[in-house]
Amino acid sequence: MAVSITLRNIIKKYGDKAALNNVTLGVEKGHIHAVIGTTGSGKSTLLRVIATLCVPSLGSGYINGLNLGARQNQIRQQIGYMSQDSRFEESLTLMENLILQGKLHGIAEADLLNRISGFVSRFEMIDKLHSFPREVSYGTRRKMEFIRAVLHNPTILLLDEPTASLDLGCKELMETFLREQKLRFTTVIISSNIDQVERIADRISILDEGRVVAEGTLKELKETEQENRIVDLTLSETHERDFNILDASPHVSSYSVQGNHYEIITEADVSPESITSLFSDRIVQASQRLPSLSDIFKRMVKAEVIHE
């Protein structure tokens, strides 16, 4: 399949700090590519580089065959961008905001009104159209921004946390739209909702401190962890010495702690009993499972809760 987005060795520096450090990325046409990472890992900068809103310090890229460094205006015509912040002309109603964007993109009025009507009925927002942005809920604003991003029929869709803080209904509406229309768009989505990423993404990149630390399909990423198992332990009480016990155990690769819950990574051939036996008198619940994307993510990034 044709590649829509290609980034090669992109470096973006702000002063001495590298927001992106040698990032290479390829997104095939019609794919949904998710980018996950901790706060400040460079996800939004990556999206802004693709959107040509941010000029890389080094590296090259092509969007639908157009050079990122030289053809910004042609690239922008093909991009629908939904930023993380809520952005509206506050003096205009939501409808007027949509009309303004449509007109700026050169859509004829009749066609524009048809498109708006189709989108707002699909996203259940007809009664909100003539409200001002300040008068509607955050979820409505986000849905409107989503509509605005797709209004001019872009081929590339860049979504920065599109469903963060939205209720389940809103999330489902957007996800369903993305799944149904996925062949129309090449989508890059930043999401901190790992479940959502598992549901909709064809490929996933994990970003940490500006570097891509892992990239692949969900299956491929899970295969990198197939040698590992997760033992989930809930204890009646925890002690300081637990850390010493876990650190000393040859069966434990790493572990994380949340309250009375221990998440212990072991090799696949380690039996769960060899772990549970370490805390036998205090175990409330114990189970073993394959690593999820969330576990892989936690392993890949330098999260403080992980003890190696």
Next chain:
Amino acid sequence: MNNVLAALWHRELIIYRRQFITAGIMPILTGLIFFFMFFLPYKTLLPVQEMERVIPALVLDSLLLTLLITIYETTARFYWETQRSNGMASLYEMGRYHRQPSFFIAQAIISLSKGFVHLIVVWAILIFLTEMSFERINLQASIVFILLGALQIVSLSKIIGLLAKHVDSLSKFLYVGLLPIMMISGLFLVKGAPLENIAEIAFYLPPYNWMAGLDAAFLRGTIDYGFLLICLIESVFLLWLSATFFHLDGDS
């Protein structure tokens, strides 16, 4: 270009209608208040013959003030909002109009149109109130200088809008920069012979050199080609400068 002009025109009209008191009434009122602030004391101090020479000068100053405030507020604020604010910059950039000549020109046309509408309203009110005679005014020359002056204000406003880091800076530039320079230029401290009262620097200082030419056209009914040449050169220079700033802006 048509798309951009239509879209921005639509936006401006809606916002203008919704914010009519601040965007429409206030600039017009500022010009009128300025006029009466000087007119009433002069009227009590000066004889009638002297007043006939002072009134056109005060009318001219009120028109300049109205034009300056309207164009500056429209242009600088718009440029700051669309190019600088975290809220809207990316949105307009993604609309492909960031650094596009069509965006630049469309906005200039809108600012000039609003400026001239306000100017005509103030002018009409003052003619009605003062029963001022048109006989001595060289209208053709006046229009040329007003147009060049307005272009200079548009250019400066664009540069300021693009340079301002915070929206508050826009008012600072106006009230600490542009207005005081306009006031001390001498045009606003007239008594009978305005041209002689203009500070020498105002002849060369954009965007005020055009006032000198306008002053001659408006008050003496003559066209000064020397001023016109300086004014043309400085208008072209400022337009080029603002276009360059506009073009270079945006590489974050």
